[in-house]
Amino acid sequence: YSNFGTNSETEPKTVHNVVSKLHEENPDMIVDGEMQVNYALNRAVRDKAYPFTRLYGKDVNTLVFPNLSAANAAYRIMLEMGVGESIGPIQMGLKKPVHFMNVDAEVRDIINVIAIAGLDAATLENMK
Structure with missing residues (x-):
């Protein structure tokens, strides 16, 4: 509900500050915001x-x-409308990869997570 600092409430201000820090530390990164999805x-x-x-x-x-x-709300809306595909969830930041699956996961979701797990395994092997 804010575009480039038009609202100084906590969440937009936090996003605005994160984007500013990204610009400082990674000047070549093409990232911008905060902005409304439309x-x-x-x-x-x-x-x-x-x-x-x-952008x-x-x-x-x-x-x-x-x-x-x-x-989560945006992700679920996109999936229900058929305009997106989900891969994950993917746990990051641990010493070894961890992958989760919902009990009601569809075959395509399982295949996507298997692909990610394979990439993780190959990456770990190359790091040795």
């Missing part, structure tokens, strides 16, 4: 309203949400 996904509208964005002229392929609740 601006993030609609290049023409975004470019007209915010021509200064690092100018580009299609967005990743969305970052301010909290797990917002991310």
Whole structure:
């Protein structure tokens, strides 16, 4: 509900600060925000309203949400509408990879997680 600092509430401000830090530490990374999803996904509208964005002229392929609740709601809506595909969940940050599956996982979901597990195993092997 905020675009590039238009709201100073806690969540938009946190996202704004994270993006600022990313820009400082990774000046070549093409990331921008905070912004409402309609601006993030609609290049023409975004470019007209915010021509200064690092995303100018580009299609967005990743969305970052301010909290797990917002991310889960968007993810579930996209899956139910058939406009996205889910791979995971993927646990990161441990010494060895861990993969979870829901009890009601579909075959395609299982195959996707197996592919990720294979990549993890190959990466670990190459690190030895």
